[in-house]
Amino acid sequence: MKLAIGDVVRLLDDMALGTVTGFSGDGSNRFVVVTDAGGMLRYARAGQLALVARHLQPMTRGRRIVGGFAFAIALLMTYVAVRSARELGADWALAFLSGLGGYTVIAVAYRWWIRLTGSRRVRV
Missing domain, CATH: 2.30.30.1060 (SH3 type barrels.)
Incomplete structure (x- = not known):
């Protein structure tokens, strides 16, 4: 536990x-x-x-700012990935998947940052 x-x-x-x-x-x-x-x-x-x-600490101001920044960067990565895929001649399905991949990269990095800097659980 x-x-x-x-x-x-x-x-x-x-x-x-x-x-x-x-x-x-x-x-x-x-x-x-x-x-x-x-x-x-x-x-x-x-x-x-x-x-x-479980005890959850409320999100601090700094974490909210980093979360908003990560969301903005994720949207920018989505745009860049879709635009690049379309310019290279990909159809809409492949462009959508590349945009999803660009968003997921930033979202996963943000989730890992939250996990690494969050409260510590001790196995007893």
Whole structure:
């Protein structure tokens, strides 16, 4: 199970809800630190937890700007790919596929950037 700090989990032994606040242990003795509604810290093994909800950080201003920039570059790449394919004599189906490929290159690069700079999940 992969967890991140801030995820909401349910402890299976007494069905209490809590948020993941940290990880403890070494090697095979890994514990998850869970804070329940009363603010009490509890330690639990991964097998004693059920994931209820993932914590997602809101998109920052910088990420929104990069997302808009990536979208604009992807549209430009689409235009350039379609225009180039049409000038080389391709019919509309091949021109459409080249435009789709140009857009996909930028979209995939942006998604990988989001994944690499996003929150970290820890396997417990």
